[in-house]
Amino acid sequence: MEKGQALRRRFSEYGILPIQILFLYAELWLLLKWDGAVYQSAAKASLGAAAKCVGILYLCLAVFNLIWSLIHSAPRYKDRLMAGMVINKYLAIPFYIGIFLWGFLVSTMLFFVGGPLGPLSGGAIMVFDYLILLSLMPYSLGYLICKLRSRELSVIKFILHLLLQGTFCLDVVDTMYLTAIGEGKWKKAAVAVVMGIILIVLGLLLYLSKWT
Numbered sequence: 001m002e003k004g005q006a007l008r009r010r011f012s013e014y015g016i017l018p019i020q021i022l023f024l025y026a027e028l029w030l031l032l033k034w035d036g037a038v039y040q041s042a043a044k045a046s047l048g049a050a051a052k053c054v055g056i057l058y059l060c061l062a063v064f065n066l067i068w069s070l071i072h073s074a075p076r077y078k079d080r081l082m083a084g085m086v087i088n089k090y091l092a093i094p095f096y097i098g099i100f101l102w103g104f105l106v107s108t109m110l111f112f113v114g115g116p117l118g119p120l121s122g123g124a125i126m127v128f129d130y131l132i133l134l135s136l137m138p139y140s141l142g143y144l145i146c147k148l149r150s151r152e153l154s155v156i157k158f159i160l161h162l163l164l165q166g167t168f169c170l171d172v173v174d175t176m177y178l179t180a181i182g183e184g185k186w187k188k189a190a191v192a193v194v195m196g197i198i199l200i201v202l203g204l205l206l207y208l209s210k211w212t
Contacts, residue, residue, distance in 0.1 A: 017084045017139075020065060021091045023058040024132070028095065030054060062135040069142025075150040077142075082179060084139030086186050089175045090193050092136055096168070097200060099129055133168065140165040140175070 030051040037044035069081060144161055147153040153161070164174035172193070180190040 017080075017087045018091065020058065020061045020136070021088060023054055023061060024092070024095060024136075027051060027054045027058055028098075059135070062138065066138040066141070069138040070145070073142045073145040073149060075146055078146045078150070081139050081143040081146055082183065082185070085143050085175060086179055086189060088136040088139055089172055090189060092132070093172065093193065093197070095132075096129065099125065129168070133166065133171065137165055140171075143178075 030047055034044060034047035034051055037047055065084070069084070073081070141162070144153065144158055144165070148155070148158045161174055161178065164170045176190045176193070179186040
């Protein structure tokens with residue numbers, strides 16, 4: 001009974017945290033389905049409308065999370081802010097890997113077919129990726145402000161970690177440092193992420209080796 005109550009309480013506190021990530025993957029899925037649908041078909045129009053709605057909801061969630069994180073940056077909310085930061089950073093890794101590979105392939109093909117369109121398309125994808133990265137930073141910002149207010153971080157360290165949280169790849173490394181090393185929490189999640197990245201890299205190397 002007590003265990004069930006503890007689980008319900010934990011879900012009520014942390015269950016909302018992955019919603020923004022779920023909307024991100026839903027938007028990606030809808031865009032992929034829309035791209036593969038028959039041109040000017042009813043299905044393509046419906047998928048396009050659904051993608052717009054999900055995109056708007058995603059932006060609303062990002063703004064809501066930003067406002068919530070800034071309002072609740074007191075030390076007593078640190079664990080929840082930390083959980084939101086970890087969930088958003090770690091669960092977004094497959095998205096970034098997929099977008100990076102897709103962008104690399106598209107840019108390479110356009111470079112040989114359309115000349116300067118290759119670098120331009122690659123730059124557009126990089127801007128898109130960075131906007132997504134910024135939209136997933138609210139919990140990180142709230143967590144760092146929380147640590148600053150509780151004097152666990154100096155102003156210089158706060159600025160340094162904030163810059164790292166806004167930098168590709170380094171944001172995940174910084175999250176691992178802040179949580180697994182600095183707080184001694186989310187260690188299993190950090191290990192799982194490292195192992196997952198290693199397996200993905202090995203899988204890609206094996207796949208590419210077949211073409212060489």
